[in-house]
Amino acid sequence: xxxxxxxxxxxxxxxxxxxxxxxxxxxxxxxxxxxxxxxxxxxxxxxxxxxxxxxxxxxxxxxxxxxxxxxxxxxxxxxxxxxxxxxxxxxxxxxxxxxxxxxxxxxxxxxxxxxxxxxxxxxxxxxxxxxxxxxxxxxxxxxxxxxxxxxxxxxxxxxxxxxxxxxxxxxxxxxxxxxxxxxxxxxxxxxxxxxxxxxxxxxxxxxxxxxxxxxxxxxxxxxxxxxxxxxxxxxxxxxxxxxxxxxxxxxxxxxxxxxxxxxxxxxxxxxxxxxxxxxxxxxxxxxxxxxxxxxxxxxxxxxxxxxxxxxxxxxxxxxxxxxxxxxxxxxxxxxxxxxxxxxxxxxxxxxxxxxxxxxxxxxxxxxxxxxxxxxxxxxxxxxxxxxxxxxxxxxxxxxxxxxxxxxxxxxxxxxxxxxxxxxxxxxxxxxxxxxxxxxxxxxxxxxxxxxxxxxxxxxxxxxxxxxxxxxxxxxxxxxxxxxxxxxxxxxxxxxxxxxxxxxxxxxxx
Amino acid sequence: xxxxxxxxxxxxxxxxxxxxxxxxxxxxxxxxxxxxxxxxxxxxxxxxxxxxxxxxxxxxxxxxxxxxxxxxxxxxxxxxxxxxxxxxxxxxxxxxxxxxxxxxxxxxxxxxxxxxxxxxxxxxxxxxxxxxxxxxxxxxxxxxxxxxxxxxxxxxxxxxxxxxxxxxxxxxxxxxxxxxxxxxxxxxxxxxxxxxxxxxxxxxxxxxxxxxxxxxxxxxxxxxxxxxxxxxxxxxxxxxxxxxxxxxxxxxxxxxxxxxxxxxxxxxxxxxxxxxxxxxxxxxxxxxxxxxxxxxxxxxxxxxxxxxxxxxxxxxxxxxxxxxxxxxxxxxxxxxxxxxxxxxxxxxxxxxxxxxxxxxxxxxxxxxxxxxxxxxxxxxxxxxxxxxxxxxxxxxxxxxxxxxxxxxxxxxxxxxxxxxxxxxxxxxxxxxxxxxxxxxxxxxxxxxxxxxxxxxxxxxxxx
Numbered sequence: 001x002x003x004x005x006x007x008x009x010x011x012x013x014x015x016x017x018x019x020x021x022x023x024x025x026x027x028x029x030x031x032x033x034x035x036x037x038x039x040x041x042x043x044x045x046x047x048x049x050x051x052x053x054x055x056x057x058x059x060x061x062x063x064x065x066x067x068x069x070x071x072x073x074x075x076x077x078x079x080x081x082x083x084x085x086x087x088x089x090x091x092x093x094x095x096x097x098x099x100x101x102x103x104x105x106x107x108x109x110x111x112x113x114x115x116x117x118x119x120x121x122x123x124x125x126x127x128x129x130x131x132x133x134x135x136x137x138x139x140x141x142x143x144x145x146x147x148x149x150x151x152x153x154x155x156x157x158x159x160x161x162x163x164x165x166x167x168x169x170x171x172x173x174x175x176x177x178x179x180x181x182x183x184x185x186x187x188x189x190x191x192x193x194x195x196x197x198x199x200x201x202x203x204x205x206x207x208x209x210x211x212x213x214x215x216x217x218x219x220x221x222x223x224x225x226x227x228x229x230x231x232x233x234x235x236x237x238x239x240x241x242x243x244x245x246x247x248x249x250x251x252x253x254x255x256x257x258x259x260x261x262x263x264x265x266x267x268x269x270x271x272x273x274x275x276x277x278x279x280x281x282x283x284x285x286x287x288x289x290x291x292x293x294x295x296x297x298x299x300x301x302x303x304x305x306x307x308x309x310x311x312x313x314x315x316x317x318x319x320x321x322x323x324x325x326x327x328x329x330x331x332x333x334x335x336x337x338x339x340x341x342x343x344x345x346x347x348x349x350x351x352x353x354x355x356x357x358x359x360x361x362x363x364x365x366x367x368x369x370x371x372x373x374x375x376x377x378x379x380x381x382x383x384x385x386x387x388x389x390x391x392x393x394x395x396x397x398x399x400x401x402x403x404x405x406x407x408x409x410x411x412x413x414x415x416x417x418x419x420x421x422x423x424x425x426x427x428x429x430x431x432x433x434x435x436x437x438x439x440x441x442x443x444x445x446x447x448x449x450x451x452x453x454x455x456x457x458x459x460x461x462x463x464x465x466x467x468x469x470x471x472x473x474x475x476x477x478x479x480x481x482x483x484x485x486x487x488x489x490x491x492x493x494x495x496x497x498x499x500x501x502x503x504x505x506x507x508x509x
Numbered sequence: 510x511x512x513x514x515x516x517x518x519x520x521x522x523x524x525x526x527x528x529x530x531x532x533x534x535x536x537x538x539x540x541x542x543x544x545x546x547x548x549x550x551x552x553x554x555x556x557x558x559x560x561x562x563x564x565x566x567x568x569x570x571x572x573x574x575x576x577x578x579x580x581x582x583x584x585x586x587x588x589x590x591x592x593x594x595x596x597x598x599x600x601x602x603x604x605x606x607x608x609x610x611x612x613x614x615x616x617x618x619x620x621x622x623x624x625x626x627x628x629x630x631x632x633x634x635x636x637x638x639x640x641x642x643x644x645x646x647x648x649x650x651x652x653x654x655x656x657x658x659x660x661x662x663x664x665x666x667x668x669x670x671x672x673x674x675x676x677x678x679x680x681x682x683x684x685x686x687x688x689x690x691x692x693x694x695x696x697x698x699x700x701x702x703x704x705x706x707x708x709x710x711x712x713x714x715x716x717x718x719x720x721x722x723x724x725x726x727x728x729x730x731x732x733x734x735x736x737x738x739x740x741x742x743x744x745x746x747x748x749x750x751x752x753x754x755x756x757x758x759x760x761x762x763x764x765x766x767x768x769x770x771x772x773x774x775x776x777x778x779x780x781x782x783x784x785x786x787x788x789x790x791x792x793x794x795x796x797x798x799x800x801x802x803x804x805x806x807x808x809x810x811x812x813x814x815x816x817x818x819x820x821x822x823x824x825x826x827x828x829x830x831x832x833x834x835x836x837x838x839x840x841x842x843x844x845x846x847x848x849x850x851x852x853x854x855x856x857x858x859x860x861x862x863x864x865x866x867x868x869x870x871x872x873x874x875x876x877x878x879x880x881x882x883x884x885x886x887x888x889x890x891x892x893x894x895x896x897x898x899x900x901x902x903x904x905x906x907x908x909x910x911x912x913x914x915x916x917x918x919x920x921x922x923x924x925x926x927x928x929x930x931x932x933x934x935x936x937x938x939x940x941x942x943x944x945x946x947x948x949x950x951x952x953x954x955x956x957x958x959x960x961x962x963x964x965x966x967x968x969x970x971x972x
């Protein structure tokens with residue numbers, strides 16, 4: 001196992017190298033206003049059995065959880081995802097897609113999910129069109145509050161010895177309320193990386209605590225204190241980084257570093273909020289309010305997008321989203337992608353697939369730099385009946401970004417802080433840069449929109465079976481009675497007509 | 510509607526006598542020749558079609574029915590030699606997609622493209638006009654109802670106007686619903702049967718069932734109607750004393766031909782479609798209707814119950830939804846044909862369709878067109894026209910029943926209120942009972958006709 005801990009602060013919030021104290025096993029320093037990223041890298045042999053079993057059948061796996069509480073990003077950790085648990089998975093072979101192992105692992109690590117097997121519950125991503133995407137996608141919201149409580153227990157059990165209080169405390173600390181966590185594996189590197197990224201500490205009590213990282217004996221531990229920098233040679237698509245790096249048990253003092261790399265993810269000015277237009281009915285419309293129509297780059301082609309991961313009780317209708325007039329009236333350019341299949345009729349409780357991912361290209365009105373809105377029409381499925389006749393759900397916020405074309409010839413080699421396979425990145429060409437717009441909650445603290453969905457009221461449904469049966473029987477009986485009347489009439493008229501049947505036939509012909 | 514016209518009302522009592530008087534009024538003049546009514550009906554559809562074109566190109570809310578987009582998408586698939594079932598929710602015979610192939614063609618002019626896209630709607634509208642014309646033919650020739658005086662053509666057109674000038678019919682066709690095609694099919698079927706064109710009737714019956722399943726309910730009525738006496742073949746079954754004799758008498762050549770030709774048509778079409786498009790054809794065209802649980806709210810009395818049952822599939826006890834087909838099929842396929850087919854075949858088919866739609870597990874307003882096509886044939890001799898008060902009450906109850914349900918549906922669909930119970934449930938049951946009552950009156954009328962016929966025969970005897 002290797003550990004990499006990075007404190008990322010904003011330029012100007014740095015720490016005096018003289019204030020850092022490096023000993024044989026740890027590094028300490030004054031409190032920092034920053035984001036803390038912890039990354040553990042495991043060889044497959046070091047992993048628990050259930051994980052090893054899954055990885056044996058895996059070509060590529062990314063499990064990402066993103067918080068529904070808003071968090072600030074600091075360069076270079078600028079990528080964003082809709083809040084919730086995202087799984088991107090490429091099995092080694094078709095048989096692995098039928099296996100329940102990955103879903104069992106997810107149940108163990110994250111609690112009860114609607115996952116059965118990749119073939120049944122995941123959506124398949126077209127490999128022809130997006131060759132750099134993983135093959136299957138899964139998404140689910142985790143239960144609030146404490147969405148990571150199961151994962152936290154799981155991580156403690158797997159990573160800490162039973163009596164190691166320091167380790168247990170540290171896990172609690174990292175997993176109580178991170179901004180996001182990533183668990184990534186690919187069969188080529190044969191290593192599993194677990195990354196937890198904290199919120200920006202500014203408003204956190206941890207700001208008053210000293211900075212401290214302790215090495216684990218026998219494991220390489222690297223500690224960085226970094227921030228964005230602008231060296232004179234920086235290219236426009238690059239992010240520059242400078243700061244201090246220390247490898248514990250190896251370095252006696254931090255060494256200064258300065259490096260730069262082209263970054264796929266950037267931060268755009270402004271923010272957006274999402275709200276539901278009232279009344280929501282069974283066809284709710286989400287309204288995105290975006291702070292500015294101004295693209296982040298003047299000299300490149302940029303276009304705003306919204307990437308949604310919609311739980312299965314709510315869905316887009318791609319046929320409705322194909323009419324240009326309709327789209328234009330909502331400030332939409334096009335539905336660029338929706339995962340398949342989307343059953344347009346099935347009730348929620350008959351669905352086995354997780355839901356649908358959708359990429360919308362937005363169409364800012366031609367008003368310079370002004371706030372603007374977009375409307376996203378969606379549809380609800382029937383949900384299971386409930387007390388009171390309503391179910392309460394949350395629609396997760398989308399990721400909103402400007403997709404800009406980088407200059408010809410730009411390459412994005414994997415950088416130390418990169419995240420690849422986020423669902424939307426594979427839907428764009430390899431030279432696309434994502435300028436993320438910060439989400440801002442509508443009300444309350446959550447990056448989701450609360451919706452009340454009308455369902456059959458179980459408290460009032462007691463008479464439905466018997467009542468329906470009785471009324472149908474009543475109607476049926478009435479019609480039978482009238483039919484009986486016809487039979488008797490026909491019978492009496494036939495009796496009268498029988499003797500002269502032959503005559504009748506002749507006369508009518 | 511023409512049926513509310515007071516002259517039409519009194520004329521119902523004695524059509525022939527009233528006919529000369531009618532020529533004096535402007536209404537009578539309108540119906541005296543075919544040109545005005547058919548021009549008016551065509552004009553109505555052209556106006557609706559053009560209005561729809563305008564609305565579709567200028568506003569975000571579309572006039573065109575979503576189903577029409579399904580049809581045309583499927584037609585596009587077919588034009589690219591793909592399966593029409595590549596389009597989700599395409600649940601129809603591939604023939605429909607083939608018929609709409611022109612909608613997938615493109616020209617260099619925008620106007621040409623709009624016309625090509627609308628060609629399917631034009632086809633549906635022409636079909637429902639043709640259905641109207643067939644109504645007139647059936648009324649005028651009355652080939653199956655021996656004891657009726659044949660209707661004067663002007664009067665027949667007045668009743669055909671219930672269909673031809675009905676804005677609901679024109680709207681449904683021009684929005685791109687295929688019900689117009691079905692209307693002309695079943696009307697042609699009735700006309701073929703009444704004029705004793707057995708082979709044609711068999712073809713149409715097989716084709717109709719392939720197209721939309723429900724016309725299978727007409728098979729028993731037609732077979733029962735088609736007895737040896739009526740077809741002028743063999744002897745009356747009733748004169749046979751033994752069971753085997755009766756059975757022999759029942760199995761007439763005409764009945765055999767109808768059965769064989771319709772079965773060959775139905776299975777022949779299915780085999781062709783199955784070989785072309787494989788199991789998705791069977792799955793979407795037929796099995797979907799058996800296995801579906803996507804019962805979003807509709808007029809059916811079973812609707813809320815089905816929602817409840819599908820959401821809790823483990824509950825024990827007798828499942829009424831699994832026996833719901835019993836009253837429906839018993840009425841529409843057995844009891845109504847047996848009682849009514851020989852008395853009045855058009856009224857029998859109306860009652861069958863009415864029962865089928867009323868007792869169905871899914872019921873939307875498009876289904877009402879299935880029975881509306883028969884109204885012009887039934888109303889002339891109905892209690893609803895004889896007793897005007899009864900007619901007004903029935904029509905009002907039918908409209909109010911729907912309106913009450915629609916109000917609950919609106920609250921659910923657009924305001925998000927949980928109106929499943931009691932709102933939607935009770936209004937759908939009320940509408941169901943209204944429909945049962947109307948169905949009872951229609952059946953009662955057949956009883957009266959049977960009685961009148963009995964009396965009529967007695968007159969023969971007396972002579």
